[in-house]
Amino acid sequence: MSAVENEVLSESRVKPNLYCRYVDDILVEVSDMSSLQRLKARLEEVSGLSFTVEESVANKISFLDVSIDAASGNFTTSVYRKPTDNERCLNGGSECPQRYKDGVVRAYVHRALRHCSSWPLVHQELQRIKQVLVNNDYDLTTIDQQIQSIVNNHINKGSQTTSNEGNVISLYYKSQMTSGYRAEESALKNIIRRNCKPVHPEDRIKISIYYQSPTTTSLIMKNNMANDKSPLKQSNLVYHFKCNKGDCALLPSSGYIGLTTTTLSRRLTMHLQSGGPQQHTQTEHQTLLTRREIVDNTSILARASDWRRLAALEAIMIREKDPAINRQINARGTLQLYEGRRLT
Numbered sequence: 001m002s003a004v005e006n007e008v009l010s011e012s013r014v015k016p017n018l019y020c021r022y023v024d025d026i027l028v029e030v031s032d033m034s035s036l037q038r039l040k041a042r043l044e045e046v047s048g049l050s051f052t053v054e055e056s057v058a059n060k061i062s063f064l065d066v067s068i069d070a071a072s073g074n075f076t077t078s079v080y081r082k083p084t085d086n087e088r089c090l091n092g093g094s095e096c097p098q099r100y101k102d103g104v105v106r107a108y109v110h111r112a113l114r115h116c117s118s119w120p121l122v123h124q125e126l127q128r129i130k131q132v133l134v135n136n137d138y139d140l141t142t143i144d145q146q147i148q149s150i151v152n153n154h155i156n157k158g159s160q161t162t163s164n165e166g167n168v169i170s171l172y173y174k175s176q177m178t179s180g181y182r183a184e185e186s187a188l189k190n191i192i193r194r195n196c197k198p199v200h201p202e203d204r205i206k207i208s209i210y211y212q213s214p215t216t217t218s219l220i221m222k223n224n225m226a227n228d229k230s231p232l233k234q235s236n237l238v239y240h241f242k243c244n245k246g247d248c249a250l251l252p253s254s255g256y257i258g259l260t261t262t263t264l265s266r267r268l269t270m271h272l273q274s275g276g277p278q279q280h281t282q283t284e285h286q287t288l289l290t291r292r293e294i295v296d297n298t299s300i301l302a303r304a305s306d307w308r309r310l311a312a313l314e315a316i317m318i319r320e321k322d323p324a325i326n327r328q329i330n331a332r333g334t335l336q337l338y339e340g341r342r343l344t
Contacts, residue, residue, distance in 0.1 A: 004047045014039045020063070026051075027063040066115050077117045079125050092138035096211070097181065105133060105146040113154050166202030177211040178262045185209055187270040231300055232265035238302040238314045239264060241277050241294060243325065245285045256280070256325035259314040261307060268294050276325045283328075 001021070009015050016039060018029035030036045033055075040051050054061070059071040067080035090096070090104050112125040126147060133143050173188065175181070192207050241256040248254035256276045260267035271277045271294060281289040301317055304310040318326055 001047070004043065007046055008039070008042045011042070014042045022064060025064060027061075027068075065111070075117070076121070077115055078121045079111060079115045087132045087135060089132065089136050091136050092133070095179065096177065097185075097209075101138070102146060105129075105138070105143060106150060108133070109147055109150045113151070166198070166200055166204065169198060169203055169205045171205060171207045173207060173209045175209055175211055176262075180262055181211070183270060184262065184266060187273045190273050191269070232268075232295065233263055234300065234303070235263045236261055236303060236305055236307075236310060237264065237300050238304075238310065238317060239267070239298055240301050240317075240321075240323070241271075241298045241325070243277070243280060243284075244293075244297055245281065245287070248284070248324075251324065253322055253324050255321070255323040257301070257314065257318050257321060257323050259310050261310070264298070264300070268298060276328070280325045280328060 005019075005021070009019060014035070016028040016030045016035065018027070020027040028036070028039065030039065036053065040053060043049070043051055056070075060067070060069045062068070062080040065080050067078045069076045069078075089108075090101060092101055094101075108129045109126065112122055112129060116122040116125055130140070130143055130147070134140055171192065175184065178184070188209065189207060192205060196205055198205060238257065238259045241258075243249075243254045243256075258267070258276070268291070272289060272291060277294060278289050281287060302310075302313045304313060
């Protein structure tokens with residue numbers, strides 16, 4: 001298309017006063033309709049494509065998400081919204097990282113500051129943004145704080161001084177959204193903080209965790225004939241860790257029973273940072289639990305797709321097997337069962 005534009009716009013008889021293109025949308029300003037028709041005919045002749053024309057109404061027209069108004073003799077711009085816009089966005093009460101919700105607010109505000117050509121138009125758009133976000137269950141106090149912060153940064157960006165801080169080393173990790181995402185993020189950040197150090201002390205490491213849709217993931221796994229069926233990749237299960245260090249190797253009840261709705265591999269990684277197996281190994285054996293040890297000594301006891309059934313299975317197995325590590329840390333399972341004598 002660039003070659004077509006270079007040829008057509010070099011001709012003075014068809015060159016418009018203003019020509020802007022984004023992919024297949026073109027905005028032009030011409031003196032009269034005959035000039036527009038000549039430009040259209042020449043573009044079609046050189047490119048072999050067919051172009052459709054939308055004229056301005058009362059000197060107003062939209063281009064992408066920008067509304068352009070030339071009724072006063074000068075161009076003024078604001079945010080354009082289609083008539084079919086139902087003002088829906090990511091719900092403020094949805095289960096997802098807070099930074100995703102903050103990103104929705106920032107995107108709305110940045111668009112208002114970028115597209116609106118005057119502060120009255122910015123104010124008008126910000127009022128509409130606040131109403132849209134409130135309608136989607138966002139907290140009004142959080143909205144006001146985000147707007148205030150972004151507007152202040154926009155006003156003061158020219159006066160900001162550069163700091164002598166080091167570089168930011170960005171690490172990206174793709175994860176799958178689960179109800180326990182907060183604990184998983186905390187465990188992952190702890191691993192990075194303890195085991196990764198920049199070469200230069202003034203530099204810092206920033207980890208960005210992003211999520212993929214569980215629905216998409218399940219479809220890919222369903223259609224992938226080479227899907228990994230190893231125990232570490234399975235989720236929604238009750239697992240058992242058996243301690244084989246020292247005297248614990250001779251005790252059948254020296255173990256830990258837990259459940260996980262994420263993959264077993266991730267759950268074991270979290271245990272390396274905190275939890276029963278890690279506390280037991282440090283307290284009873286004065287050593288650190290390694291990844292190899294916890295993987296080799298963990299087995300799957302039961303599986304269930306329903307979380308309530310999974311919690312019940314965990315509680316029943318803890319009640320029947322009475323694992324010592326669960327007793328040591330008073331972890332009797334998600335559900336509490338009657339602690340009377342066993343039925344025989």
